[in-house]
Each structure stands twice: as structure tokens, then as C-alpha cells.
Amino acid sequence: MERETGSRREAVRQAAALWVVRLDDPSCSAADRAAFEAWRDDSHEHEAAYEREAAAWARLERLRALRPGVERPDRDLLAERRPSVARAPWARGMAAAAAIALVVAGTMTFDGGTAYATAIGERRVVVLSDNSRIELNTDSKVVVRYRKGVREVKLIKGEAVFEAAKDVRPFVIKAADAVMQADSSTEMAVRLRSDGAAVTVKRGAVDLDATPGEHKGERKDERKDDLRLTAGVTAIYSSAGSRSRAVSDSEIDRALAWRQGAIALNGQSLEQAVAEFNRYNRQQIRIADPSISGLRLAGYFQTTEPNSFVSAVTSAFPVRAAAGSDGAIRLSRRAVPEKIG
Amino acid sequence: MAQDDDDRRAWFRREILPLEPDLLAYARQFCRDGQTDPEDLVHETFARAIACKTWREIGNPGAFATRILRNCALDALRRRKVLTITAVADFDRIEPIDEAPTAQRVLESREELRLLADAIAELPTQCRRVFTLRKVYSLSPEDIAVRLGLSVSTVEKHLVKGLRYCSDKLGRRIGRKNKVDEGRSWSARRDHDAKR
Numbered sequence: 001m002e003r004e005t006g007s008r009r010e011a012v013r014q015a016a017a018l019w020v021v022r023l024d025d026p027s028c029s030a031a032d033r034a035a036f037e038a039w040r041d042d043s044h045e046h047e048a049a050y051e052r053e054a055a056a057w058a059r060l061e062r063l064r065a066l067r068p069g070v071e072r073p074d075r076d077l078l079a080e081r082r083p084s085v086a087r088a089p090w091a092r093g094m095a096a097a098a099a100i101a102l103v104v105a106g107t108m109t110f111d112g113g114t115a116y117a118t119a120i121g122e123r124r125v126v127v128l129s130d131n132s133r134i135e136l137n138t139d140s141k142v143v144v145r146y147r148k149g150v151r152e153v154k155l156i157k158g159e160a161v162f163e164a165a166k167d168v169r170p171f172v173i174k175a176a177d178a179v180m181q182a183d184s185s186t187e188m189a190v191r192l193r194s195d196g197a198a199v200t201v202k203r204g205a206v207d208l209d210a211t212p213g214e215h216k217g218e219r220k221d222e223r224k225d226d227l228r229l230t231a232g233v234t235a236i237y238s239s240a241g242s243r244s245r246a247v248s249d250s251e252i253d254r255a256l257a258w259r260q261g262a263i264a265l266n267g268q269s270l271e272q273a274v275a276e277f278n279r280y281n282r283q284q285i286r287i288a289d290p291s292i293s294g295l296r297l298a299g300y301f302q303t304t305e306p307n308s309f310v311s312a313v314t315s316a317f318p319v320r321a322a323a324g325s326d327g328a329i330r331l332s333r334r335a336v337p338e339k340i341g
Numbered sequence: 342m343a344q345d346d347d348d349r350r351a352w353f354r355r356e357i358l359p360l361e362p363d364l365l366a367y368a369r370q371f372c373r374d375g376q377t378d379p380e381d382l383v384h385e386t387f388a389r390a391i392a393c394k395t396w397r398e399i400g401n402p403g404a405f406a407t408r409i410l411r412n413c414a415l416d417a418l419r420r421r422k423v424l425t426i427t428a429v430a431d432f433d434r435i436e437p438i439d440e441a442p443t444a445q446r447v448l449e450s451r452e453e454l455r456l457l458a459d460a461i462a463e464l465p466t467q468c469r470r471v472f473t474l475r476k477v478y479s480l481s482p483e484d485i486a487v488r489l490g491l492s493v494s495t496v497e498k499h500l501v502k503g504l505r506y507c508s509d510k511l512g513r514r515i516g517r518k519n520k521v522d523e524g525r526s527w528s529a530r531r532d533h534d535a536k537r
Binding site for chain 1: 350353354358361364369372373375376377380381383384387389390391392394453454456458460461464466469470471472473474476477478479480481482483488489500501504505508511512
């Protein structure tokens with residue numbers, strides 16, 4: 001769906017960037033320039049994308065100001081220093097503001113793999129060397145290990161969406177006790193919960209518990225059919241076993257509303273909603289009165305706005321909010337004559 | 342004719358491109374149900390904006406661009422198979438930007454330099470080296486290829502990767518007024534960014 005338009009956008013931008021690089025090369029030939037003109041004349045989409053990349057390239061000219069007055073070029077001039085210049089105020093602000101950082105991961109794999117993590121309230125998109133994407137939700141961590149013949153990603157904490165790019169190597173995701181192998185072009189979400197790993201397939205298909213090359217012949221086929229999750233299925237997988245059920249597209253979109261910085265509630269209990277908000281914020285909410293925890297809620301909220309959620313709850317229900325001694329927001333029943341259902 | 346096209350592109354680069362962070366923030370409001378990618382909306386908005394032959398008559402580029410973006414969002418909504426009630430309701434609630442963003446958002450020069458240097462520092466090692474030799478030391482791709490023992494096409498790939506990373510960084514820079522998702526801690530910067 002939209003991921004396709006996203007990759008199309010990326011393809012156009014990549015092509016535009018390549019033209020920018022080529023045209024700026026002193027050895028660029030007249031034929032190259034003609035080919036570029038033809039490409040640009042193809043569509044306004046190309047034309048606009050070229051302007052975007054060319055403008056960035058031009059702004060990067062400013063980097064020349066960093067050139068020290070020595071003869072020999074230092075190719076590692078801009079490597080991160082310790083103490084690092086990267087901890088500029090804007091960088092901290094980005095993290096604090098839960099902005100999405102796009103990380104282009106290269107082949108920087110050292111022994112244990114490369115780890116990517118997010119803080120509370122942060123989201124992050126990681127694009128791997130093969131163009132597979134990982135989108136990390138709040139307070140999450142993955143370790144990526146691309147070895148010979150297998151692309152392995154382990155979810156250590158939290159929740160992430162994985163989009164496996166086409167490649168001959170299998171794309172294997174590990175989370176708690178689950179080992180999954182995604183078909184290429186699969187888009188799936190995995191969340192670690194107290195009762196195991198919750199896997200939701202949005203697009204494509206995934207084999208649960210697939211151990212490549214271990215099960216041979218019929219037995220493997222049987223297993224595969226048994227534990228194959230297709231688009232529109234969600235499963236909880238724990239050491240005790242797995243259970244799966246079908247989910248609608250809109251249910252999946254609601255579960256993944258965090259990718260837009262939102263929490264989508266559709267009849268969840270106050271208790272579940274509060275637990276959800278507490279994942280994204282240091283400002284915690286507590287239910288002080290168990291009799292209100294079963295209230296049912298619906299609506300869209302910003303993940304980072306627990307206060308607007310609380311005020312929506314207190315204006316819709318006989319619920320009172322107060323600051324607790326620990327700094328948390330305490331929700332309790334407001335004294336009213338009627339009974340709450 | 343060719344001159345006219347050049348003028349049109351220069352106008353686009355000067356007036357429309359710098360709006361990207363604002364447009365992205367605006368686009369996010371249309372994408373809360375997760376069905377549309379806000380970056381796609383901005384991408385499409387750019388393509389429609391640069392096509393405008395009557396650009397000379399546009400007095401307020403910010404208002405012009407946000408109007409296009411809204412239309413793109415509407416088109417995306419219409420293309421959808423299933424309209425969810427929340428999507429429609431949310432959509433109706435989005436006001437056009439009251440105070441249209443303007444192009445007064447050129448970062449203070451030292452700040453931009455730092456942003457770019459930080460972006461390069463975040464690149465993978467080999468990519469960063471190639472990029473540094475090209476953009477800081479102005480070596481040609483051929484020279485870089487010889488120096489690092491790479492093919493020219495590998496050098497180009499690294500440069501494309503680095504450029505894509507930086508252009509997205511610049512496009513996603515947190516804007517001056519950005520009350521949508523992640524604006525809060527940035528209000529203090531308004532005065533800074535409001536400088537032309």
C-alpha cells in the first residue's frame with residue numbers, strides 16, 4: 001500500500017541524488033547531461049526531486065569551511081569526536097521531541113551485531129544496508145546481525161515494525177522465544193509483552209519457529225503450514241505455545257497508530273489505555289480506584305500528551321485527576337450520585 | 342523558454358523547498374490514521390508546486406503550498422477503499438494553517454554548519470570518508486576512487502547515500518512553529534528562526 005509509494009518516493013529521490021552527484025563530477029560528459037535533461041523532462045516529480053537534492057548538495061558546500069589549513073586531506077575529519085559535536089542542542093531536542101531519525105546503517109557490523117534503541121517517547125526508523133526497514137517504537141531495542149547467508153534481527157525490548165526487503169538471504173526475526181522468518185516484502189509488527197511476543201502481519205507472510213535448514217522433507221512442510229502467519233493475522237507466541245486470530249486492517253492500523261505518534265483507542269478499558277500512555281511518557285498515570293479501571297474509551301490521542309488524555313477522561317466520565325505524591329497523575333472516582341457502568 | 346524554466350526552478354528552490362519541515366508537520370495532521378505517509382504528501386506537493394507556470398503571480402508561497410498539500414491529502418483520502426469515520430472526522434477538523442509558513446527559515450549559518458557536520462558524522466565509516474573527501478576537500482570522484490581503492494560507481498553510491506541522508510535531515514529539521522507532534526520543546530527557538 002503506502003509503503004509502495006514510500007519506496008517509489010525513495011527511488012525517485014535516489015535517482016535525483018545520483019544525477020546531482022554525476023552532474024557535479026568534472027568528468028561528466030555532454031551525453032550524461034542530455035540523459036539528465038531527458039530524465040528531468042519526464043515528470044514534474046523528477047524535476048522537483050532533483051531540485052530538492054541539488055539544493056541540499058549546494059548547502060553542503062558550506063562544509064568546506066571546516067577544512068583545516070593542511071595539505072593532506074583527512075578523510076576522517078568529520079568522524080564523531082569524543083566528546084562529540086553530535087551532542088549539539090538540536091540533537092538532544094530531536095530525541096526529546098520524539099522526532100523520527102532516519103538512520104542509514106551501513107556494514108558497520110561488529111561481533112555482536114549493531115544495536116539500535118529508542119528512549120521513552122522516542123521513535124526511530126532504521127534503514128539497513130539491504131533497504132530493509134525497522135521502525136522502533138518507544139523504549140525499544142533491536143540488534144541487527146547480517147551474517148553470511150542470513151539477515152538476523154533480534155528484538156530485545158519494546159516494539160518494532162519490520163519491513164524485509166527482497167534478498168536471497170532469509171530475514172529472521174527473534175523475539176523472546178519466537179523465531180520467525182519473514183517472506184520478502186513482508187511488513188510486520190512485533191511487540192514484547194509480559195505474556196510473550198505478539199506478532200501482527202500487515203503485509204506478506206511469516207513462518208513462526210522456522211529454523212532454516214533444520215527440518216527436512218515432509219515434516220518441515222507440515223510445520224510450515226501449521227505456523228505460517230499471513231497478512232491480517234496476529235499471534236501471541238510464548239514458550240507455552242502460540243495462539244493466533246484474524247484481525248481487520250483497521251484494527252492493525254489502530255495497533256500501529258504509534259507510527260504517526262498516536263494512540264488509537266476503540267473500546268479499550270481505562271486500565272489498558274493508561275498502560276499504553278505510560279509506555280510513551282515519563283509522566284505516569286495511575287488508577288487509584290479499581291472501580292473505574294473498566295471504563296471503555298474510544299478516540300485518537302497523541303502519545304506524548306498524557307495530559308490531554310487525562311482531561312478527555314475527566315470531562316467524559318465521573319473521574320477526578322490529582323497529582324500524586326510520586327509526581328504521577330492519580331485517577332480516582334469523582335463523587336456523583338449515579339452509578340457508573 | 343529555457344530561461345523561464347530556470348527561473349521557475351529557482352523560484353521553487355527559493356520559496357517552496359525551505360517550507361519542507363512546516364509542510365511535513367502540516368501533512369502529519371492528515372495522516373493520523375496511518376493510511377498515508379506524510380512524506381509522500383510532501384513529495385507530491387513539491388511535484389505539483391514546481392509544475393505551476395503562473396508562479397510569478399503567487400504572493401504567498403506558504404499558503405499556496407499548504408493548499409496543494411491539502412488537495413493531495415484529499416485525493417489520497419478519495420483513493421482509499423474504506424473510509425473510516427475517524428479518518429473523515431479528523432480530516433474535517435484540520436484547519437488550514439492560519440498563519441502560513443514563510444520562507445524565513447534559513448538557519449543561522451553556524452547552526453546549519455553544525456547540523457550538516459553532525460549528519461556526516463552519523464554516516465557509516467566508508468560513506469563518511471568518501472563524502473568528506475568530496476565535499477570538504479573537493480576531490481573528484483575519480484581521485485577518491487584511486488585514493489580509497491574503490492570503483493567510481495561505488496564512490497557515487499556512497500555520495501548518493503550521504504546526500505540522501507543530509508537532504509532528509511534538512512527537510513525534517515524541526516521548524517519554527519510546529520505544534521503538531523513534537524514542537525513543544527522548540528518554542529524557545531522561534532526568535533532565532535524568524536530571522537530572515
